[in-house]
Amino acid sequence: MFEPWIEKYRPKTLKEIVGHEEVTKRLESYAKSKNLPHLLFTGRAGIGKTCAALALARELYGEDMRQSFLELNASDERGIDVMRAKSQQVKANVTSIKDFARTMPFAGVSFKIVFLDEADALTQDAQQALRRTMEQYSNNTRFILSCNYSSRIIEPIQSRCAVFRFSMLRDEDILKIVGNVAKCEKLELDDSAEKALLYVSEGDARKAINCLQAVSALGGKITEEEVYKVASRAKPKEVDSMLRHALGGEFMKARKELQDLMTRYGMSGEDIISQIYQQVTRLDIPDSVKVALVDKVGEYDFRLTEGADETIQLEALLAQLMLAGKK
């Protein structure tokens, strides 16, 4: 049976969560006192917010936490008519919250927990409804809201919650998480493969683990090559070489490398732009040139999201780099 490693290796306790020391310490003290306010977890994707909520619930309720812990996802519905789908979803959610909150809590804890993932996907109206629901059931229910952007959560909800900001995972944190999975799965992971995993995962532990699992399907030895291929990311040095050729005025060479990237890795225009962006800031060139380049990258990124032709736009961007390089 296929078991996603992100579930298999999800930390069971707050202690097992890598990084976020301040956050887990505060959560542990809630667990110990068996009391907590409403919580708002905010931070980037794949860094342990859901893990923290689940681990906290397990510490409070033990293994039968499922009776006292309701997990809802604010944006399960992704239709064309997103707005309507969402308001229906919220209605469904409110009904399940009602049913859930009606029964008594277990395990000597005086409240149940409703965990609402992707709370920032809720519309303003839905958030107003949520706020009323939070108030209505506050005597025996605590809400843990999780989001990527706390600025999208309305003020009255923020002020009812203790806010926990999950910072980015450090490279060493990601390596620790990935290293543990590799050890348990008996994978061979060398330095270059580790570096590649760090590069493609951009601080997202979920991405790193998923990538590792995909590569491991090909065998127990994890190589740099396969990591980039599975993530459909070019090797940083390939992007680097393309940029250098463009900056140095060798347009046709750069163009050929661009075409190679698109065909070999099956990268989309947006993937390539975001990698160019990552690489531009690391180039060893004067800041004034970097500024001009980042400005151009921003402009061409916008053009792509507006639906302009990828090949033409990317080649035009290379041409712009060449002009910037001449100055």
Ligand SMILES: Nc1ncnc2c1ncn2[C@@H]1O[C@H](COP(=O)(O)OP(=O)(O)OP(=O)(O)O)[C@@H](O)[C@H]1O
């Ligand atoms: N700090 C961490 N320590 C150990 N494992 C982690 C950590 N963060 C993430 N992981 C791994 O990555 C997976 C995804 O993490 P999680 O579901 O907690 O992300 P999230 O922060 O809730 O992301 P999203 O914003 O997308 O909901 C987990 O199942 C776990 O395997």
Ligand SMILES: [Mg+2]
């Ligand atoms: Mg989550």
